[in-house]
Amino acid sequence: MPTSHDPQRAPANQRSVRRHNLGVVLRHVAEHGPRSRAAIAHETGLNKTTVSSLVGELIDFGLVEETAVELRGTVGRPAQPVALGGSRVIGLGLEVGVDFLAVLTADLAGGRRVAALVTEDNRGRPVADVMARLAGLAREALRRAAEDGRRCAGAVVALPGLVDSPSGQLLVAPNLGWAGVDVPALLRDELDDPGFPIRAENEANLGALAELWQGAGREFRDFIYISGELGIGAGLIVGGELFRGARGFGGELGHVTVDADGERCACGSRGCLETRVALGALLRDAGLPAGASVAQLAARGTEPRVASILHEAGHWLGVGVASAANLLNPRGVVVGGYFATLAPWLVPGLEAELATRVLAAEWAPPAVVTSALGGEAAVRGAAAAALRRVFADPALVTELPATAA
Amino acid sequence: MPTSHDPQRAPANQRSVRRHNLGVVLRHVAEHGPRSRAAIAHETGLNKTTVSSLVGELIDFGLVEETAVELRGTVGRPAQPVALGGSRVIGLGLEVGVDFLAVLTADLAGGRRVAALVTEDNRGRPVADVMARLAGLAREALRRAAEDGRRCAGAVVALPGLVDSPSGQLLVAPNLGWAGVDVPALLRDELDDPGFPIRAENEANLGALAELWQGAGREFRDFIYISGELGIGAGLIVGGELFRGARGFGGELGHVTVDADGERCACGSRGCLETRVALGALLRDAGLPAGASVAQLAARGTEPRVASILHEAGHWLGVGVASAANLLNPRGVVVGGYFATLAPWLVPGLEAELATRVLAAEWAPPAVVTSALGGEAAVRGAAAAALRRVFADPALVTELPATAA
Numbered sequence: 101m102p103t104s105h106d107p108q109r110a111p112a113n114q115r116s117v118r119r120h121n122l123g124v125v126l127r128h129v130a131e132h133g134p135r136s137r138a139a140i141a142h143e144t145g146l147n148k149t150t151v152s153s154l155v156g157e158l159i160d161f162g163l164v165e166e167t168a169v170e171l172r173g174t175v176g177r178p179a180q181p182v183a184l185g186g187s188r189v190i191g192l193g194l195e196v197g198v199d200f201l202a203v204l205t206a207d208l209a210g211g212r213r214v215a216a217l218v219t220e221d222n223r224g225r226p227v228a229d230v231m232a233r234l235a236g237l238a239r240e241a242l243r244r245a246a247e248d249g250r251r252c253a254g255a256v257v258a259l260p261g262l263v264d265s266p267s268g269q270l271l272v273a274p275n276l277g278w279a280g281v282d283v284p285a286l287l288r289d290e291l292d293d294p295g296f297p298i299r300a301e302n303e304a305n306l307g308a309l310a311e312l313w314q315g316a317g318r319e320f321r322d323f324i325y326i327s328g329e330l331g332i333g334a335g336l337i338v339g340g341e342l343f344r345g346a347r348g349f350g351g352e353l354g355h356v357t358v359d360a361d362g363e364r365c366a367c368g369s370r371g372c373l374e375t376r377v378a379l380g381a382l383l384r385d386a387g388l389p390a391g392a393s394v395a396q397l398a399a400r401g402t403e404p405r406v407a408s409i410l411h412e413a414g415h416w417l418g419v420g421v422a423s424a425a426n427l428l429n430p431r432g433v434v435v436g437g438y439f440a441t442l443a444p445w446l447v448p449g450l451e452a453e454l455a456t457r458v459l460a461a462e463w464a465p466p467a468v469v470t471s472a473l474g475g476e477a478a479v480r481g482a483a484a485a486a487l488r489r490v491f492a493d494p495a496l497v498t499e500l501p502a503t504a505a
Numbered sequence: 506m507p508t509s510h511d512p513q514r515a516p517a518n519q520r521s522v523r524r525h526n527l528g529v530v531l532r533h534v535a536e537h538g539p540r541s542r543a544a545i546a547h548e549t550g551l552n553k554t555t556v557s558s559l560v561g562e563l564i565d566f567g568l569v570e571e572t573a574v575e576l577r578g579t580v581g582r583p584a585q586p587v588a589l590g591g592s593r594v595i596g597l598g599l600e601v602g603v604d605f606l607a608v609l610t611a612d613l614a615g616g617r618r619v620a621a622l623v624t625e626d627n628r629g630r631p632v633a634d635v636m637a638r639l640a641g642l643a644r645e646a647l648r649r650a651a652e653d654g655r656r657c658a659g660a661v662v663a664l665p666g667l668v669d670s671p672s673g674q675l676l677v678a679p680n681l682g683w684a685g686v687d688v689p690a691l692l693r694d695e696l697d698d699p700g701f702p703i704r705a706e707n708e709a710n711l712g713a714l715a716e717l718w719q720g721a722g723r724e725f726r727d728f729i730y731i732s733g734e735l736g737i738g739a740g741l742i743v744g745g746e747l748f749r750g751a752r753g754f755g756g757e758l759g760h761v762t763v764d765a766d767g768e769r770c771a772c773g774s775r776g777c778l779e780t781r782v783a784l785g786a787l788l789r790d791a792g793l794p795a796g797a798s799v800a801q802l803a804a805r806g807t808e809p810r811v812a813s814i815l816h817e818a819g820h821w822l823g824v825g826v827a828s829a830a831n832l833l834n835p836r837g838v839v840v841g842g843y844f845a846t847l848a849p850w851l852v853p854g855l856e857a858e859l860a861t862r863v864l865a866a867e868w869a870p871p872a873v874v875t876s877a878l879g880g881e882a883a884v885r886g887a888a889a890a891a892l893r894r895v896f897a898d899p900a901l902v903t904e905l906p907a908t909a910a
Contacts, residue, residue: 262865271868322751336832338748345834346727349865352831357862358765360824369827369862419765422774423828426757427741429750457762457774460667460754463676 118154121146122494125154126163129184130208130491134167136179155182161497162188163208163490184209189490189497190245192255192296193483194234195303196283198222198275198330201230203237204476205245205252206483208490210314213248214241215476223277227286235290242294251500253490254296256482257283258303260331265348268300274366275331275378295501297489303327304351304437305342306481307473308335311434312342313484315477316469320432324424324466326353326417327437327478331366332374336428354378358419373420377413385409395441410445417446418453425458425466436471437478443470523559526551527899530559531568534589535613535896539572541584560587566902567593568613568895589614594895594902595650597660597701598888599639600708601688603627603680603735606635608642609881610650610657611888613895615719618653619646620881628682632691640695647699656905658895659701661887662688663708665736670753673705679771680736680783700906702894708732709756709842710747711886712878713740716839717747718889720882721874725837729829729871731758731822732842732883736771737779741833759783763824778825782818790814800846815850822851823858830863830871841876842883848875 128144129135135143141151158164165185186209195202199222204215216237222230234257242252261273268284284298291298308325311317317325321340327333332354336343344350354374355367362371383394386405397406421433435443435450451468455461471477490497533549534540540548546556563569570590591614600607604627609620621642627635639662647657666678673689689703696703713730716722722730726745732738737759741748749755759779760772767776788799791810802811826838840848840855856873860866876882895902 262868264868272864274864334832338743343743346836347834347865347869349869350832350834352834352864355831355862355864356828357824358762360763360821367864369864372862416765419762423761424832426760427739427755427829427832429752429755429757431751457760457777459677459679459757459760459772459774460752463667463669464752464754 119493119495121150122154122158123492125151126158126184126494127491129164129182134181134183136181138179140182158182158494159185161494163494163497186211187248188250189253189487189500190250191483191486192238192241192245192252193258193306193479193481193486194238194255194287195258195479195482196222196230196234196260196276197303198260201234201237202258202476202479203234203241204479204483205241206480206487207250208487212480212483213250214244215479216240217475223275227278227281231283231286231290235287238287238291246502251497251502252294252296252486253497253500254486255287255294255298256306256486257287257298257300258306258478258482259283259300260303260329260333262349262352263300263302265344268298270300299486301482301485302333302335302348302351303478304333304335304353305344306335306479306485307333307436307471307477308337308351308434308481309342309485310473310477310481311335311436311471312337312340314480315473316434316436316471317432319469320430320434320467322428322430323432323434324353324421324428324430325434325436325471325477326421326439328377328439328442329437329475330378332378332417332420333437334424336430338428353420353424356420356423358416358423373416376416377420398442398445407445410442411449413442414446414449415453416449418450419457421450422453422457425454426460429460429464430466431464432467432469434469434471436473437475440471440474524898524900526555527559527563528897530556531563531589531899532896534569534587539586539588541586543584545587563587563899564590566899568899568902591616592653593655594658594892594905595655596888596891597643597646597650597657598663598711598884598886598891599643599660599692600663600884600887601627601635601639601665601681602708603665606639606642607663607881607884608639608646609884609888610646611885611892612655613892617885617888618655619649620884621646622880628680632683632686636688636691636695640692643692643696651907656902656907657699657701657891658902658905659891660692660699660703661711661891662692662703662705663711663883663887664688664705665708665734665738667754667757668705668707670749673703675705704891706887706890707738707740707753707756708883709738709740709758710749711740711884711890712738712841712876712882713742713756713839713886714747714890715878715882715886716740716841716876717742717745719885720878721839721841721876722837724874725835725839725872727833727835728837728839729758729826729833729835730839730841730876730882731826731844733782733844733847734842734880735783737783737822737825738842739829741829741835743833758825758829761825761828763821763828778821781821782825803847803850812850815847816854819851819854820858821854823855824862826855827858827862830859831865834865834869835871836869837872837874839874839876841878842880845876845879 186207190205262271304327325335334353359371363375365372591612595610667676709732730740739758764776768780770777
């Protein structure tokens with residue numbers, strides 16, 4: 101019930117300052133972990149009374165909660181720390197891969213609540229069919245969120261190609277064979293306009309953000325995230341931020357030339373890194389059927405061809421990544437996507453090429469680390485990215501629609 | 506004479522706010538061009554009385570001056586616009602090239618006051634000799650600045666290799682054959698510690714800044730500047746700022762691999778872009794002596810080999826730049842350095858490869874433009890960079906030493 105002290109009834113200007121400060125407090129807790137109201141006041145420069153009131157509102161919103169553990173300072177009464185709350189909102193991450201569809205929901209506290217991966221070859225299937233299947237996965241995830249009393253703050257779809265910014269139109273995905281597909285609009289239709297924003301983003305960019313926020317990239321503020329499946333993408337993190345280029349088309353590592361007169365690529369060029377390293381080429385070169393698990397074969401060790409092909413692929417990957425490192429001077433290289441499972445065979449060649457080909461390797465060698473998020477990185481990044489708007493403006497949770505079933 | 510209203514006698518805190526505001530006003534005039542005090546007040550949000558006082562102090566410093574032209578507004582008395590003044594300070598730009606030394610001074614108004622280029626092969630010469638020659642050029646430029654009553658705000662040295670940040674140590678310059686040379690310290694000694702800061706920076710980075718501030722890059726906020734001499738470098742401008750990478754070693758376009766099993770490069774790797782495009786290789790391939798003017802020979806048209814070699818070089822350049830464009834998604838490519846003079850022969854191949862090899866070329870083709878600053882870009886950028894501290898803190902001009910002869 102609104103009272104005379106209800107902050108929502110404050111004049112517009114005061115209310116907008118308050119909305120802003122709600123974000124300051126929520127982001128502070130997100131970035132620095134559970135802490136007392138007094139610590140938040142001290143660290144943000146907001147006064148204690150304001151912080152208590154803001155925390156109260158964030159608790160009402162279900163975005164923070166008082167933790168069970170009490171922290172005792174050196175003096176005074178024990179302080180009850182507050183932490184991010186996971187009970188109110190979710191972000192919906194979706195992914196259209198070349199041969200799979202994925203869904204994942206994440207809550208504000210970083211919890212991964214629902215995840216599903218459906219293996220199916222999307223090449224050559226009508227776009228409408230794929231979108232209907234994807235919407236089915238989304239509806240199921242939203243239904244389960246609604247059962248738990250959670251509302252969806254937004255959805256982000258990871259796509260394996262060039263995504264126009266800010267329209268979210270998929271301009272081209274060479275390995276998928278799609279061009280000019282407005283994925284957010286199609287999904288919005290399939291979901292009967294669910295009342296939360298739907299965006300699309302390149303899958304490697306989202307994978308890189310997941311690594312930055314939750315994965316192997318946390319230790320770096322400048323790194324190249326390599327995502328490999330049937331194609332190869334990269335997400336570039338520069339100074340702790342996603343680097344997208346002037347129009348959002350940066351990070352196309354798979355189309356860096358490694359062999360100028362080499363094989364024709366699906367993109368129309370020749371000798372792209374993808375032609376030497378992508379999974380399809382690896383399988384074909386080994387005389388193995390597409391769909392065979394290269395990692396399992398390599399681990400089993402019964403197919404010596406597989407190990408030697410992977411070693412060579414690692415060298416080619418190193419040639420391409422070294423070019424990127426010469427241009428970008430990153431602190432780290434995160435081997436992700438399908439490549440994470442192949443890391444034991446790929447990384448030695450990759451590191452050897454970096455040592456030889458990166459001019460600054462003697463002074464600033466990029467550290468090569470393997471992703472622990474594996475194939476889930478992009479869809480995790482998508483779910484986390486969908487929640488970003490809550491951190492920007494926590495009060496919007498009061499405006500979210502009850503999740504449709 | 507200090508008076509009771511002398512801003513320099515204000516309490517420390519007020520004085521530091523005032524120093525800050527002097528910078529706000531000076532940068533505003535630099536970025537937006539000549540304008541009245543009223544316009545400055547309106548556009549910066551500072552009050553009119555403060556702006557008048559700040560402008561008065563900047564005029565006393567010799568950093569801005571009243572222009573002859575009067576602008577008349579729609580109402581009221583004519584406003585006397587103020588513009589950047591060129592009479593007080595200079596920035597000293599220096600460059601150690603593989604086969605030349607250069608010096609250039611620039612004033613605050615963008616005027617290029619003294620410039621000299623001395624052709625000499627610095628490869629294999631003792632570092633001390635080269636530094637003594639460079640210091641000689643610097644002293645002559647400072648002497649002429651002193652004659653004109655100008656003081657030097659700082660010096661920046663452009664170097665063709667990896668420069669450590671912030672120490673300014675030259676880690677390695679493969680084409681020069683130098684490694685581990687503390688150029689700023691050596692120059693400071695040679696100049697008997699002149700009392701202004703001396704920094705060093707990669708030449709392509711400085712060339713890119715010159716293009717951004719004064720040249721072909723003004724129309725772009727995101728571009729790749731290609732600098733070619735005996736080696737190939739690049740300066741990357743992202744969102745209107747120099748992109749240096751985590752440790753300042755970014756932009757090494759010359760060491761992007763274009764031919765993985767190709768020729769050995771001076772850096773120790775194989776098939777670097779430099780091995781296919783650098784001037785030394787071009788001359789050798791054409792059977793021409795080093796030092797011959799490739800541009801003159803090509804223009805004369807009597808050596809068909811020269812034109813065909815340059816066309817091929819343009820294609821290789823395009824392979825390397827396309828890789829960079831796939832990663833960085835720039836709006837433009839500025840062909841600079843020695844390559845600017847060869848642009849008519851190089852650009853067609855470069856553009857053809859960009860069209861074929863850049864995945865986003867259909868939607869966001871990078872525009873290729875030729876630098877008008879040519880071989881002077883880096884040393885111009887160096888002089889302009891040396892003046893940046895004046896824009897950051899205009900009051901420091903009162904602390905500059907009288908230039909030593």
